[in-house]
Amino acid sequence: MPSQSNATPTNVDRNAEPVLDALRLALGNEEVLTGASASEKYLKDWSGEKADTLLAVVRPRNTEEVSRVMAACHAQRWPVVPQGGLTGLAGGAVPSGNAVALSLERMSGIIEVDRASATMTVWAGTPLQTIQEAARDAGFFFALDLGARGSCQIGGNIATNAGGNRVIRYGMTRDLVLGLEVVMPDGTVMSMMNKMVKNNAGPDLKHLFIGTEGTMGVISKAVLRLHPGVTGANTALVALTGFDAVVKLLRYAQQRLSGLVSAFEVMWPDYYAAATTAGGIRAPLAAGYPVYVLMDMQGASPDEDAARFESVLEHAFAQGWALDAAVAQSHADAEDFWALRDSIGEMLQAFAPTINFDVSFPISRIGDCVERLRAVMVAQFPDIPAMFFGHVGDGNVHIVVGPVPDDGRKTEHAIEKAFYTVTRDLEGSVSAEHGIGLHKKDWLEYSRNEAEIALIKSVKRAIDPHNIMNPGKILSL
C-alpha cells in the first residue's frame, strides 16, 4: 500500500543543476545518467512499487566513488537511494523524492576467500549466486538462499537482512555477516571489515546498517561467514494430523538430528491443493490432509544420515503425528518435492491480483493465527481464496490472498487491516523477511510501539541529520 500520509519532499521543483554538476565533477560526465539513459529499470523493484521520477543514476566503480557521490549529495542536501539487484519485495530501493539512484552494479566481485578463517570478502554488488558458487568451489557453503539468487546482490541482501528457506539452521543474513564497509551519508568511509566471530571491542556497529534498508549508509563491501561444505540432503514430505503434530515433529526432529534440520516448510491443504492444480506440480501425497511438512536435513554424509532421518519419520508415525509420508530416493525426487514450494511464482499468476503476506509469530501461536485469519476470510471475504504456507521452523507464515477485486484498493486495505490486526493481537511481525520499505510503512506501528519508533527516529537523525539517505523508507521523520 503506497503511503499517502507519510510523503517525503518530492524535490521536483528544486533546482537540480548544482547536484548534477557536483556528481559530474565527482565521477565524470559519462557516468551520470539522466533522462532516457536513466532507464525504467531503476524506477522499480519486484514489489510493484514504482517511482514516477528520479534525478539521475550513478554507477560508481569503487568505494572512493561512492564516497564522492555521497559527499556531493550531502553538500546539496539531495536524497540518494542505494540500489542492488532491485529484487526487493517492499519497495526499499524504489526512488522517492526525485532521488539520485546509486546503483552498486559495477562494484561486483569476490575480493578474497580466506579458507583458514572460513570467510569471504566481497563487493556489495556481487550477485548472491556468484557467492554461493565461489563458496562451493572453495569447499564451503554460503547458507543464504532465496529465489532471486541470480539477480539479487549481497549488499541488498544485507541491507534488508534477507531470510529464505535455511534460516532455521543458519540464521538470517545478519548471522552470515562478520564485517562491513559502509559509506556514511556525508561521504565518510567507515571500515568495519572484521573477520572474527568474537570481537567485543566496543559496540558492534554493523547492526546499524544490516536490515535498515539503506537508510543509514551505503554498504560497499562485506566480510561473509562461510559454513562447512555440505555434500547432500535428506528430504521428506509428511502429511500430519494438525498443527500440534507439526510442532511436535519439529521439536523431535531438531533434537534427534542435533539441529541439522535445514528446512522445515509447512503447507496448509489450501496451498497444497493449489500447488498441485494451479501450480501444475505432481502430488507426491494425496490432497486433503490437515497439514503438510517438507523437511530437509543437510549433512556431510547423506548415506550415513539417512537411517537417522528415517527414524524421525518412524517416530512420527509411531506417535500418531504422521498420516502419510514420502522420502526422496534421489536428487530428482527431492527437486519434485521442492517444486511444491517453488511453484509460488505460477500460483501468484493464477490467482492475480494477489496480496502476499509475509508475517511471523511465536511458533506456539501459529496454529491459532492461521485459524483466526481463515475465520476472517470466511466471515468477511468468503469468495476470495487464501493459501497458507511458510518457513514455520523460524515462525514465518506466508499467505497468498487473491484474486482481489479491482475496487480502488478498498478490499485490499480491508483484508490487510484485518490480518495485521490479528498479527498485532498475537504479538507477531508485519514483516518477517521482506522488510518495510514503502510497502508496509503504514503497518509498522502494528508491530512496533511508540518508544521503539521514537528510538529509530532518534538514531536516524544522529546518523543522517539531513535525511538524504533513502528518505521515506521504513518510516517518515
Place this chain on the structure above:
Amino acid sequence: MPSQSNATPTNVDRNAEPVLDALRLALGNEEVLTGASASEKYLKDWSGEKADTLLAVVRPRNTEEVSRVMAACHAQRWPVVPQGGLTGLAGGAVPSGNAVALSLERMSGIIEVDRASATMTVWAGTPLQTIQEAARDAGFFFALDLGARGSCQIGGNIATNAGGNRVIRYGMTRDLVLGLEVVMPDGTVMSMMNKMVKNNAGPDLKHLFIGTEGTMGVISKAVLRLHPGVTGANTALVALTGFDAVVKLLRYAQQRLSGLVSAFEVMWPDYYAAATTAGGIRAPLAAGYPVYVLMDMQGASPDEDAARFESVLEHAFAQGWALDAAVAQSHADAEDFWALRDSIGEMLQAFAPTINFDVSFPISRIGDCVERLRAVMVAQFPDIPAMFFGHVGDGNVHIVVGPVPDDGRKTEHAIEKAFYTVTRDLEGSVSAEHGIGLHKKDWLEYSRNEAEIALIKSVKRAIDPHNIMNPGKILSL
C-alpha cells in the same frame, strides 16, 4: 589499565540530597542503601578495577521501579551504573563518577518457557546457571556457558555479549537473544520482547543494547533462544605438528561432523606444561608437542556419533597432522581433559601478578600472531613467562603473562603496548569476549578507527544526551 586522560566528572562535590530524596520517594526509604549498608561488594568486579565511592545502591524489584530510578536520576542528571553478578573482567559495572549503583539482583527468575517456540523469557537478574538448568529440565539446551555461571546474571551476559567455550557452534550471547525489555536513560520502558527468529519490521534495535556494556539503557527482561537438548559429548585431546595442522583439523572436523564441533580449544606447549605442573592437572598426553587441541562434539546420540568422531582423528593421523591423541572413554575422562583448560584459575594464582590478554584474530593469522607475540617476549621481556591458549575455532586467543614486576605498571604497560601493537597490525581485536569497560579504554583505538569512534559517540549522545548511563565506560564523550 585505569584511564587517566579520560576521567569522567566525579560528582563528589555536588549536592546529592535531591537525587537521594527522589530515589527514596521512588522506592521507599529502606530501599536506598547508602554509607555502610551500601557494602564493598558493589564497588568492584572480577577485573581488579575498584571504585573509591558510590552514592547509593538501589535494588528495584520490577521494571516499573527501574523506570522510576532512571527517571529520578535523569531529572537530576546523576550517573547510574547497572550491575549484574559483578563477575565482569573489564570493569564495566564498577561505579564511576560517584554513581548510583542499580543492582538487578532482586529481578531474578524465569517468567516462561515456551516449548513450541523454543524460547525462555527471564528477568535480567537471573543467574546463568539457573537458566541452563531450566532449559535442560524442559528438554532444551541454553548454549551460553562460562566459568562464572553460578554468579553471573543473564542481563550482564547480554550487556557484555559474553562469549565462552561454545561460540564456535552456537555464537555469542547476541545470537542467543531474541527479545529484550530495556529501561532507557530517561526512564522510558522499551519493550522489544520479540520471540521470532525472523522479524524484519524495521531496524533490530536490541543490538543497540547487546554488548554496549550498560551505556545505552538498563536491560530488565530478555527472551532467549533455546537449542535442541544434547545428551552427551565426544571429547578428544590431540597433539599436532603445528598451527597449520590445527587449522586443517578444524576445517576437516567441521566438514566431516556437519558443524557439530562444539568446542575447539588450542593450547600451546607453554600453557600445557604450566597446566600440568603449576595447575597440578594429570597430563593425558606427554608435554613438549608443538601444539594441543581439545575438541568436543556435542550430539543427541554420542554412541552413534563416536565412529564419525574417531574417523576424524584417524584422518588427522593419516594426513600427518596428528602426533598423538587421547579419546575420552567416559564422562570422567572428558572432565579430566577439560581440567586442563579449567585450571586457569590456579595458574593465574601461580603466576600472579599476571596480565591476562583476551584478543582475537582472523584464524588465518593466529599462527603468525603467536609467533610475533612470543618474539616480543623473548626479545624484550625474556624473564617473564607467557602462556598461550584460546578458543581458536572463533579466533579468540588468551595469553597469560606473569609474574609482572611491581614497578608502578611500567612493565605492564610496555607489554600491553607491544601486544596491542601486534594486534592492530594483524587487524585483530583488543577484546574478543571481555569487553572494554574501564580496563581497555586506552586501547580501544587500536581496534577501532576514528570514524567508528565518532559513530559510537554520536549514537550514545542521541540515546543518552545527558551522559548519565554508565558514563565513562568503553570511551569518554
